[in-house]
Amino acid sequence: MDSMVLAENLTKRFDGFVAVNGVSFRVDAGEFFGFLGPNGAGKTTTMKMIYCFSPKTSGRLEVAGIDVDKNPRRIKEIIGVTPQENNLDPDFTVFENLMVYSSYFDIPATEAKKRAKMLLEFIQLEEKRDVVIEKLSTGMKRRLILARALINEPKMLVLDEPTIGLDPQARHMIWQKLRELRSQGVTILLTTHYMEEAEELCDRLVIMDGGKIIAEGKPRDLIQQHIKGDVLEITTDEDVTSYLARHYDQLHFERVENKVHIFSQDPERLLRELVSKYRIGSTLVRKATLEDVFLELTGRGLRE
Amino acid sequence: MNTDLLLRFPALTSRVWKVWLRNKAVFMKTYKVNFIPPFIEPLLYLFALGFGLGFFVGNFEGVSYAAFIAPALVAISSMYSAFFECTYGSYVRMYYQKTFDAIITTPLTIDEVIAGELLWGATKSAINCSIILLVISAFGLVNLRWMFLVVPFSFLSGILFASLAMCFTAIVPNIDSFNYPSYLLITPMFLFSGTFFPLSVLPVYIRILAEVLLPLTHVTLILRALTLNNLSWSLLYSLVWIALVALGLFVLAINLMRKRLIV
Numbered sequence: 001m002d003s004m005v006l007a008e009n010l011t012k013r014f015d016g017f018v019a020v021n022g023v024s025f026r027v028d029a030g031e032f033f034g035f036l037g038p039n040g041a042g043k044t045t046t047m048k049m050i051y052c053f054s055p056k057t058s059g060r061l062e063v064a065g066i067d068v069d070k071n072p073r074r075i076k077e078i079i080g081v082t083p084q085e086n087n088l089d090p091d092f093t094v095f096e097n098l099m100v101y102s103s104y105f106d107i108p109a110t111e112a113k114k115r116a117k118m119l120l121e122f123i124q125l126e127e128k129r130d131v132v133i134e135k136l137s138t139g140m141k142r143r144l145i146l147a148r149a150l151i152n153e154p155k156m157l158v159l160d161e162p163t164i165g166l167d168p169q170a171r172h173m174i175w176q177k178l179r180e181l182r183s184q185g186v187t188i189l190l191t192t193h194y195m196e197e198a199e200e201l202c203d204r205l206v207i208m209d210g211g212k213i214i215a216e217g218k219p220r221d222l223i224q225q226h227i228k229g230d231v232l233e234i235t236t237d238e239d240v241t242s243y244l245a246r247h248y249d250q251l252h253f254e255r256v257e258n259k260v261h262i263f264s265q266d267p268e269r270l271l272r273e274l275v276s277k278y279r280i281g282s283t284l285v286r287k288a289t290l291e292d293v294f295l296e297l298t299g300r301g302l303r304e
Numbered sequence: 305m306n307t308d309l310l311l312r313f314p315a316l317t318s319r320v321w322k323v324w325l326r327n328k329a330v331f332m333k334t335y336k337v338n339f340i341p342p343f344i345e346p347l348l349y350l351f352a353l354g355f356g357l358g359f360f361v362g363n364f365e366g367v368s369y370a371a372f373i374a375p376a377l378v379a380i381s382s383m384y385s386a387f388f389e390c391t392y393g394s395y396v397r398m399y400y401q402k403t404f405d406a407i408i409t410t411p412l413t414i415d416e417v418i419a420g421e422l423l424w425g426a427t428k429s430a431i432n433c434s435i436i437l438l439v440i441s442a443f444g445l446v447n448l449r450w451m452f453l454v455v456p457f458s459f460l461s462g463i464l465f466a467s468l469a470m471c472f473t474a475i476v477p478n479i480d481s482f483n484y485p486s487y488l489l490i491t492p493m494f495l496f497s498g499t500f501f502p503l504s505v506l507p508v509y510i511r512i513l514a515e516v517l518l519p520l521t522h523v524t525l526i527l528r529a530l531t532l533n534n535l536s537w538s539l540l541y542s543l544v545w546i547a548l549v550a551l552g553l554f555v556l557a558i559n560l561m562r563k564r565l566i567v
Binding site: 014051055072076081083086087088091096103106152 | 402407408410567
């Protein structure tokens, strides 16, 4: 299969600090590929190098087989970008935003009108066609940014936090649209903080921390690799952790305030045992998620 | 700072006009309001200074005082319209609206975006100067012979002032800092460039400074010669001065902006 993005030892250094530190990865054409990581992990910087906004410091980076330093214009012609920050043009209406943006791609006006109309239907914003940007809700703006990124019918979409700050309805709508695009063969790169978003959408993902890739794989494989079994969550003020440490030397568990997370192959049996010995508040047995993997790998400490 | 990088001539394509067209489209949305300043301002100056103060000044270098300052009003408008378009206007688009960021994720380069902004700033100069030219012509203050040259010339001087402005836009830490060039450079130029009184009344060293350093001096000289039908070969020096400085600042502005925005 053709690779859409190929990075080898990719590095980005700003004055005295390394934002991306020798990462290597490959995204195949048609893949839905995710970048996860805490703030400051280097996700956005990696994205910016891919969409030729920020020049790389060293290493190799090719998009659709084109070196980012050699022909960025050609790359920018065939990709669509939704940046983290809203940069819709506030001097124009919804429809004008799509039209003006299309002019930057040299799309003839009649064709651009057709596409703009279709895209407004696609993101269900036809009624807002002639509304200025400041009158749109956050969710509508994100949808419009997605539509704008599609105006040049890109081979690849680069989405930096596409659903940040959205309510669940708007988020699910964007997810559904992204799945539709993927089924049409568009390669999609996505950064996100939302674990369920990555689990839901990505074929494959990398977890970044401190400018490096610390894990890579399919969401389910990553969970199986890093978390053994299911998760038992209990609420208690008693000292169950020292009991667990004494009796189960292989067991992985974690205390966060009055909550204890225990990763176990047989959580039901363990729960019965603990309930018989301690005063336990609420209990929950659930499947391990990507969030568990993420916290396991990157820790609970705040990054900023 | 690497001087090679600052003087490198940018690689530009016709895509520059996409940015120009974007700005024109925004301008045309409110064109009626935009035409008020270049129409009202020269009227105020003409009545207060030209005819009011001019009553006491009398004839001046062989023409009425109103005819003496009329071309200066065109020159000043060229400076203000291009300078403010590419300081406050460009800064808002760059920093608050993130318009440049959005455009450079398309096939346009940052060099083309900035060049488009500069050409638009020059266009604003040409538009405003044309309107003022009509106003002062209506008062019979313009000799018609070279009048048509005022518009292309105001585009050239617009390039100079737009580029000068963009150099500041590339280096200011925030929008309030534009007060420095506005009050330490633009306002003194407005007053001391042979606009409202001839430079010959100033001490000789100030006069030399004005002639060597202040672009508005040269712009005013040429516009006055055009509107008073008073051309001479010595103006060639001013024209070459303006063209060279405009070119240099144009290149410098683009390189400084690239340095600011591409990290």
